[in-house]
Amino acid sequence: xxxxxxxxxxxxxxYCTPGDFYIDPTSAVPRAxxxxxxxxxxxxxxGAVMATAETLAIMASRYGSEFAGSxxxxxxxxxxxxxxxxxxxxxxxxxxxxxxxxxxxxDGSIVFSGDYKRRRDPTCPPFEVMSADVFVTExxxxxxxxxxxxxxxxxxxxxxxxxxxxxxxHLVGVYSLGKAQRVICHLREAGxxxxxxxxxxxxxxxxxxxxxxxxxxxxxxVADQDRAALAGCIVLCPPSALHDRWASRLPDPVTALASGWxxxxxxxKQQAVELxxxxxxxxxxxxxxQTLSDVGAPEIWVTHGREEALVHVAQRMQxxxxxxxxxxxxxxxx
Numbered sequence: 001x002x003x004x005x006x007x008x009x010x011x012x013x014x015y016c017t018p019g020d021f022y023i024d025p026t027s028a029v030p031r032a033x034x035x036x037x038x039x040x041x042x043x044x045x046x047g048a049v050m051a052t053a054e055t056l057a058i059m060a061s062r063y064g065s066e067f068a069g070s071x072x073x074x075x076x077x078x079x080x081x082x083x084x085x086x087x088x089x090x091x092x093x094x095x096x097x098x099x100x101x102x103x104x105x106x107d108g109s110i111v112f113s114g115d116y117k118r119r120r121d122p123t124c125p126p127f128e129v130m131s132a133d134v135f136v137t138e139x140x141x142x143x144x145x146x147x148x149x150x151x152x153x154x155x156x157x158x159x160x161x162x163x164x165x166x167x168x169x170h171l172v173g174v175y176s177l178g179k180a181q182r183v184i185c186h187l188r189e190a191g192x193x194x195x196x197x198x199x200x201x202x203x204x205x206x207x208x209x210x211x212x213x214x215x216x217x218x219x220x221x222v223a224d225q226d227r228a229a230l231a232g233c234i235v236l237c238p239p240s241a242l243h244d245r246w247a248s249r250l251p252d253p254v255t256a257l258a259s260g261w262x263x264x265x266x267x268x269k270q271q272a273v274e275l276x277x278x279x280x281x282x283x284x285x286x287x288x289x290q291t292l293s294d295v296g297a298p299e300i301w302v303t304h305g306r307e308e309a310l311v312h313v314a315q316r317m318q319x320x321x322x323x324x325x326x327x328x329x330x331x332x333x334x
Contacts, residue, residue, distance in 0.1 A: 003103075003110040003134045009325070014112070018105050019085035021050075023112050033074075033087070035114025036098035037062070037177060050074050050082075052089060054097025054212055058177065061208050074099070076125070092116040093127035094281055095178030096209055102130050110134040111295070115304070117280065118287040119151065122185040123178070123214050127291075135297035136324060140282040141260050142306035148260055148284040154277045155186045161254055161275055162234065169230045170275075171253040173239035176202050178281050180236055181209045183258055184216045187234070195220045197230060199237035199246070227251065243272060260284070289313055 008015045013025040021031040028045030035041055035051075037058030042051070044063035049056065050072040059067050074080060074089040076099070081087060086104035094115040102111045111132040118127050141148075162170050174180040180202050187196065195218040198206060203221050210216055222235060231251040241247055242255050257273045260280025268276035283291060292300060292314055300314045303324035314321035 001106040001108045003105075003108050006105050006108070007103075007110060014324075016085060016103060016105075019083045019087075019103070021082060023101060024114065031082075032068075033101055034059070035092065035101060035112065036094055038095070038115070041114065044068070048072070050080075050087070052076070052097040052099055055099070056097075057208060057212070058097060058205070061204055076128075088130075090128040090130055091125040093118060093121060093124060096124050096181070096212060096214065098124060100128070100130065102132060108133050110136065111297070112136045113138060113291075115140070115282055116291075117283045118291065119148075121182055121281075122189065123181050123209060129291075129294045131295065132297050134299045134301060135292070135295045136301045136303060137288065137291065137310070138282065139288065139302050139305035139307050139310045141280065141284050142288055142302070142310040144285050144309070146260060146263055146284045147286060148263065148278055148280050151182075151186055151279055152190070154258070154279050155183070155190050158234075158256060158275065158277060159187075159190060159192060161256075165254060166232050167252070169232070169250045169253045170234045171242065171247055171250055171255050172234065172236050172277070173242045173255070173257040173259075173273075174202075174236050175259075175281075176238055177205050179258055179279065181206060181214060181216060182281065183236065183279065184219070185214070188215075188217050192234070193217060195233070197222050197225065197233055197235040199235070199241055201238050201241070202236055239271075289317075292317060292319065 006017045012027045012029050014023040022029045023033050024041040025032050030047040032046040033050045037055045042059050044067040047069045049068040053073045056071050088102040089099040092098040092100045092114050100113045109132040111130050115138050116127050197220050227249045256275035258277040258279040261267050262276035262278045300319050300321040301324040302310045307323040311321045
């Protein structure tokens with residue numbers, strides 16, 4: 001049975017009818033399968049949650065140990081089922097614990113990619129290609145302008161500035177879950193072995209990554225330091241802290257922001273970023289289109305971002321493609 005007959009778009013999100021569960025619902029539901037721990041995918045209050053051990057730990061860290069009524073660990077590659085719907089979690093390459101979810105019902109199958117990237121990331125296993133009748137892909141950077149450079153190039157840019165301005169603090173805006181830890185790992189791989197200083201909002205999640213075996217090297221909380229002593233240091237903070245009172249007390253900071261959106265110069269200028277670093281945890285345009293080819297699904301549903309461009313390219317590839325938000329429009333119009 002084709003997934004169009006058993007996957008619905010409901011107010012709370014994507015719903016599997018025979019399984020009686022949701023994928024990354026936007027509000028509390030009786031049963032949810034969660035692709036990864038970012039707040040737009042993982043919310044508290046569900047009756048039961050199935051996710052990887054890492055994602056469950058992230059949710060507990062962010063929302064407290066009682067974030068759901070019950071929890072079930074899904075291990076990558078394990079064949080699970082609920083109400084006779086086959087369930088398989090596979091790496092998405094996005095952040096620690098991130099997963100694609102493949103559902104199989106009768107003779108139909110669908111893969112929900114969640115958020116994903118195809119680049120190497122030392123903090124999580126790489127994206128795994130899975131075949132299916134339908135592939136649901138994100139499109140956060142679903143425009144041809146988004147071609148991300150190698151992360152090694154952007155880390156080298158940061159370290160070059162660090163050497164050129166040894167008297168200044170380099171303040172790097174990074175998302176607290178995923179981006180912070182990936183940037184730290186790549187700094188270490190580039191030979192930077194000095195302590196890296198952290199805004200308080202990053203400390204707990206960095207500790208969690210280390211508990212799951214991701215070595216981050218020496219990290220020090222900024223709160224424990226004399227701010228004047230941070231000259232000539234690299235400090236990581238959430239993007240929202242780059243220009244607030246917390247940052248203003250740092251010694252002559254070079255403001256940097258690690259984001260795929262830094263590909264757009266106007267955004268960097270608008271956000272008063274002195275050193276834009278094009279570092280994304282999402283697939284760029286060539287990776288999105290290559291993934292459609294690699295997966296080989298005859299039907300593509302596009303969500304989360306620039307849907308129109310990727311739908312158009314998929315159709316040019318002779319694939320049946322549509323925006324996921326339009327999936328049940330006919331039923332709703334009735």
